[in-house]
Amino acid sequence: MHIDFTGRNVLVSGSTSGIGFATAKSFLEAGAHVVINGRTQASIDNALRRLGSLAANADGFAGDLGTEAGSAELFAQYPHFDILVNNLGIFQPQDFFDTPDSEWQKFFEVNVMSGVRLSRIYGPGMVANKWGRIVFISSESALNIPSDMIHYGFSKTAQLAISRGLAKRLAGTGVTVNSVLPGPTLSEGVAEMLRPEVESSGKSLEDVAAEFVTTHRGSSIIRRAASVEEVANMIIYVSSEQASATTGAALRVDGGVIDSIV
Structure with missing residues (x-):
């Protein structure tokens, strides 16, 4: 199988480190043009340096895509993407009884609404082109809700619901929508x-x-x-031409942590 993204424009939100960076690098290695996203210009500059010669086909967008203003600013600069990877996310252990409304709202805005807004912004362009890929990076915690991070687990479960519903909304358009569920990742x-x-x-x-x-x-x-590259491999596949019959799916890269056969 040869996966080639030549001519494809890709956004990976939250991509200056971790799974997001590994995913952006993999897209670049497969010929895509990629926009790297982080909250600060310093993080963007560091990521571009780490990419070496691959950075010639990458741009950086410094902005908080967990906000409506940040998403609008991105759209003003980049009005079209063929592939959207909703990777932006935060996590922090905190006991349920010590987690205030403000923390729940923060996790909802960053982990859930960032993907909602970006999908709403860029989905119509994909539909117009009769091709596109939207991928939500969820977690095994969406199914195995952590007792010490209930607010995080809730946000990851919400991503699964949005992904499945949006896949059905875009039925027959040539745009697929899927979730990827990493497990413990280094x-x-x-x-x-x-x-x-x-x-x-x-x-x-x-x-x-x-x-x-x-x-x-x-x-x-x-x-x-798992390594970040192992998770990126699944994201790359589900974003490819070869994955055209996969949509509305929750794809696990959890190392078998979720004790279920489906």
Whole structure:
């Protein structure tokens, strides 16, 4: 299978690090033009430097796409995308009884409404072109709601509902809409969280991450954290021409954490 995105314009929201960065890099390697998004110009500049020669086919947009104003500013600069990856998201453990309304609203705006707004903005152009891909980056936490992050799990479940409903709304248009559900993934954020244990134990980051997975996600079948590239591979596939019959789906890259056969 040869996946080629030559001539395709792609937006990956929240793409200066982690899964978003790996996804943007993979699109560039497959010939796409990609807009990298982060909240600050410094984060954009750093991401473009990390891309090396691939950055020649990338632009950077510094703005908060978790706000209506940020989305409108993006649209003014980039009025069309063939592929939209709604990756922007935040997470933070917090007990349910200590989580105020403001935190629920923040998670809803960033994790849910960012994808709603961007899909509403760019979907009609895809329909007009009779081709497009919209991908929501959800989480295994959408199905396995974490007891210490109920507000986060709620936002990820909401993405599944929106993705499925929008796929049905766009039936027959040539535009597919899907969700990707990563499990424990060794992103920069997770690496930073595990760094104290790495330094104190003398073990490798991968070994410490594997121990974390077996302790906190005991149903994992691969018994380790996925790499950001492994998650990006699924996003790339579902965004491709070859995935034209896949829509309305929730595609798991969770290492088998979700104990379900469907």
